Amino acid sequence: MNVSEALERRISTRAFTDEPVPTEIILRALRMAGRAPSGANLQPWRVYVLNGEKMAAFKKVMAERALGRPDPPEYPVYPENLGEPYRTHLFQVGEDMYGLMDIRRDEKPKRWDWFRRNFQFFGAPAAVFLYVDRQLGAAQWADCGMFLQSLMLALCELGLETCPQEAWSHYPKAVGDLTGAPPELMLFCGLAIGHGDPDHPVNSLRARRMPLEDWVVET
Numbered sequence: 338m339n340v341s342e343a344l345e346r347r348i349s350t351r352a353f354t355d356e357p358v359p360t361e362i363i364l365r366a367l368r369m370a371g372r373a374p375s376g377a378n379l380q381p382w383r384v385y386v387l388n389g390e391k392m393a394a395f396k397k398v399m400a401e402r403a404l405g406r407p408d409p410p411e412y413p414v415y416p417e418n419l420g421e422p423y424r425t426h427l428f429q430v431g432e433d434m435y436g437l438m439d440i441r442r443d444e445k446p447k448r449w450d451w452f453r454r455n456f457q458f459f460g461a462p463a464a465v466f467l468y469v470d471r472q473l474g475a476a477q478w479a480d481c482g483m484f485l486q487s488l489m490l491a492l493c494e495l496g497l498e499t500c501p502q503e504a505w506s507h508y509p510k511a512v513g514d515l516t517g518a519p520p521e522l523m524l525f526c527g528l529a530i531g532h533g534d535p536d537h538p539v540n541s542l543r544a545r546r547m548p549l550e551d552w553v554v555e556t
Contacts, residue, residue, distance in 0.1 A: 343490045349544075350498040350529070351434075351454070352537035353461040358530055360388050362495055363463060370488035375480035381473050382484045385516040388463040395515050396457050399508070403456040407507040411524050414503045422547075430544050437538045455504040461529035466505065466512055468522040481525055488528065498533040501526055 338346075363386055375381060387395060419427065432442070440447045458464050465488075469481050489499045505512055505527040512524055533540050 338494045340490070343493045347489055347493045347499070348540070348542070349500045350461075350531075350533040351459045351500055351539045351542075352534040353459055353498070353529065353531035354534050355460065355462055356532045358388065358463040358497060358532075360386060360463070362497065363388070363465065363492075363530060366488055366491040366495055366497075367465075369491040370484055373480070373484040373487040375483070376476050379473070379477060379480065381469050381477040382481050383468040383470070383518070383522055385466045385468070385518065386463075387465065387515070391515070392458075392463060398515075399456040399511065402508065402511050403453045408510040411506045411509045414506060426545075430542075433545070434539060434542050437542055452504075455502055456508065458502075458527070458529040458531075459500055460534070461500070461531035463530040465528045465530065466516055466518075467525045467528065468516075468518055469525050471521055471523050478525070485526070485528065492530060496532075497530055500529040502529060 367384060367386075371380070373382075415427065435442075435448060435451070438451070440451065454460075467481060467485060469477060485501060489501065492499050503526045506524060509524045512518075512527070518524070
């Protein structure tokens with residue numbers, strides 16, 4: 338698989354089979370992603386791997402936790418007053434996704450039930466949590482984004498599918514209790530890892546992309 342094939346194939350998979358994923362494959366992908374660029378080679382990413390029995394135990398804990406109030410979030414995932422065209426993109430991908438599953442806008446309980454599937458990793462058998470040191474700034478968060486994309490493409494090459502999940506920013510204490518991450522680290526996101534369920538309609542979603550001329554300026 339070349340880079341262009343991996344870029345085209347990678348999607349945010351939201352329904353996984355229970356086929357196990359060897360930790361060794363995840364570690365191999367992490368070594369590959371560790372070559373991602375970062376300003377002054379700071380390498381700000383810190384990663385915790387979740388698999389096997391610990392994953393099963395954590396899912397059980399989160400099945401209860403996700404029914405109650407979330408933790409105070411680590412950061413706002415989206416700006417409070419999101420402007421255009423970003424607001425339209427956000428709502429459009431949601432409507433496209435729920436439409437594939439025949440969940441109407443007014444079916445709030447069904448939508449909430451689906452959102453809570455985030456905290457079961459959409460059925461994925463493995464995951465990683467990505468942290469960044471609190472003393473670091475916006476540039477290092479961008480570095481973590483380059484690392485995350487590198488990791489997703491590496492896992493794609495190795496035959497696995499993924500879903501990056503900023504939703505975990507709502508449960509930093511629950512994740513911290515699991516990982517034992519020190520307080521100086523801030524939880525950025527989770528990444529569900531596994532084999533996508535080819536029969537689930539949600540995995541047919543291909544998020545719309547703007548035409549090139551809408552976001553590129555030739556100077």
